[in-house]
Amino acid sequence: MRGERQRVRGARGETGNVRRAVRIRSSFFVYSLPYSLTDAKQQVRVIRSHPYPEDTGGSQTRPNVKQYWTHAVHLAGLAPLALLAWDAFAGNLTVNPIQYLTQRTGYAAIMLLIASLVCTPLSVVSGWKRVLVLRRPLGLYGFLYAVLHMLIFTALDFGLNIPLIVQEVAEKRYILVGTTALLLLTPLALTSTKGWQRRLGRSWKLLHRLVYLAVPLALVHYAWAQKSDIRQPLFLGALVALLLILRLPAIRRRIEAWRRTSGSASAADGSERTPARGTPRSR
Numbered sequence: 001m002r003g004e005r006q007r008v009r010g011a012r013g014e015t016g017n018v019r020r021a022v023r024i025r026s027s028f029f030v031y032s033l034p035y036s037l038t039d040a041k042q043q044v045r046v047i048r049s050h051p052y053p054e055d056t057g058g059s060q061t062r063p064n065v066k067q068y069w070t071h072a073v074h075l076a077g078l079a080p081l082a083l084l085a086w087d088a089f090a091g092n093l094t095v096n097p098i099q100y101l102t103q104r105t106g107y108a109a110i111m112l113l114i115a116s117l118v119c120t121p122l123s124v125v126s127g128w129k130r131v132l133v134l135r136r137p138l139g140l141y142g143f144l145y146a147v148l149h150m151l152i153f154t155a156l157d158f159g160l161n162i163p164l165i166v167q168e169v170a171e172k173r174y175i176l177v178g179t180t181a182l183l184l185l186t187p188l189a190l191t192s193t194k195g196w197q198r199r200l201g202r203s204w205k206l207l208h209r210l211v212y213l214a215v216p217l218a219l220v221h222y223a224w225a226q227k228s229d230i231r232q233p234l235f236l237g238a239l240v241a242l243l244l245i246l247r248l249p250a251i252r253r254r255i256e257a258w259r260r261t262s263g264s265a266s267a268a269d270g271s272e273r274t275p276a277r278g279t280p281r282s283r
C-alpha cells in the first residue's frame, strides 16, 4: 500500500516535472529576454533534460521550427491535388481527362518519393538534421499519389473490369513494373508509424530499405511509359543513383569526416554553426 502510494506520488512528481518543463519551454522564448543570464542558462538546462521525441530519434527541435517545416511539407504534398481540383473546376483537364489525371498523379508520386529520398543525403552533406523529419510525410504523400494514380487507371479508366485490366497489363508491361513498385511501397506506408517502428525494431530499418528498390522501379515504369522523350526519367534516374551512392556507408563516413574537419576549420575562423545534438545515424 505504502509502496503503491510512493509509486503514485513518484509518477505525479514526474508528471509535474514534465508539465513544468513544458510550461517553461513555451514561456522561455517570450519571457527569457529580461531574465538574468543565469536564469536563462538554468532554463536551457531544464529544456535539454526533456528532449523532444522526434523522427530524428531524439534530436531537439524548437516546436515552432518543426511546425513550420511540417506545414511546408503538407503544402507541397497537397499542392498537386489542389492544382488538379483547380484544373477540373476550370475545365482544363484536356481532351483526355483520364490520361491527364493518370499522368499528373504519377508525376506527383515520383517527385514526392524522390523528395523523401533527398532528405538523408542532404542532412549528411549539410549537417542539417531537422530535414530528416520531412522524410516520412513526403514519402507518405508520394504513396498517396501512387495509390490515386493506380485507382484512376483501374477504376476510372477500366471500371474495375479485371479481365480488361489483365489484358491491358499484358500489352503494356510497364504497368506491371509500376504495380511492383506500389506493392513494395505498401508495407512501408503501413509501418511508417512510431508504434510499428518500435514493434519491428531492427527489422523496421531493413524493411524500409525496400524504398531503394521501389523508387528505381517506379522510374523504370515512368521511362517505359513515355512514348518518345525519356530525358526527364533519365535525369531523375541519375539523381536517384547519386542519392543512393551518397548513402553508402563508406561515402557517408567520408562526407561526415569532411564536414567535421571543415566545421572545425570554420570554428577556428569563429564561424561555426552549433550542431544538433544527440542525432543518431539515420536510415
Ligand code: HEM
Pocket: 099, 102, 103, 104, 105, 106, 107, 109, 110, 146, 149, 150, 153, 154, 175, 178, 179, 180, 181, 182, 185, 218, 221, 222, 225, 226
Ligand atoms: C509507385 C508507383 C508508381 C509511380 C511512382 C508511377 C508513376 C508514373 C509516372 C511518373 C508516369 C508517367 C506520367 C507522365 O507521362 O507524365 C506513369 C504512367 C503510367 N502509370 Fe504509373 N506509377 C506507379 C504505379 C502505377 C500502377 C500501380 C499503375 C496501374 C496499375 C500505373 C499505371 C500507369 C499508366 C497506365 C501510365 C501511362 C499513362 C499514360 O501516359 O497514358 N502506374 N506512372
